[in-house]
Amino acid sequence: DTGVSQDPRHKITKRGQNVTFRCDPISEHNRLYWYRQTLGQGPEFLTYFQNEAQLEKSRLLSDRFSAERPKGSFSTLEIQRTEQGDSAMYLCASSRLLGQGTYEQYFGPGTRLTVT
């Protein structure tokens, strides 16, 4: 499977614990996005990487959230001191430059986080 992969697929944690998710983008895709999706809503942008540089962060990304993309390959999203409001599906998407300067984004299967 050469698509975007994410690990773990499901994570149940207790409030106050730290969690880390991993995303492996499609190889040769230099752009990587994290989104969060809650029930009945569309995905909401969290953060964006171009190669290893984190170029944009949403206001949704509180200082409890941190993301990295070492060497411009896989990415990790860490949530510290989890809260019940963090329960959501965390989606990763990757893309590369196409003609006309636009980008098709392909999504991973997501990590469903439940904070108890």
Added chain:
Amino acid sequence: GENVEQHPSTLSVQEGDSAVIKCTYSDSASNYFPWYKQELGKRPQLIIDIRSNVGEKKDQRIAVTLNKTAKHFSLHITETQPEDSAVYFCAASIPSSNYKLTFGKGTLLTVNP
């Protein structure tokens, strides 16, 4: 920032009928409009997209139209089949915003056999 509104939130059709989902966007700088299909528990799947220099694009039973003046775009599915049942999301992106996607809230399409 960009805001995308999507209607209807639910749509039920009979197999073989057509389905239309409409979206409006707020920022005239948006130039890329993808549509995603998401089945329960699965990843959003890109099904069709359109760029602002094109008014219409078709791929078999699926078509998308764009009206830049009115800032709205629509998804058309013809000859619907039960396997078309899913949640459909429209999105818009702006080049100066790193092409991040702003999504609508989704439309739950149910195709009744």
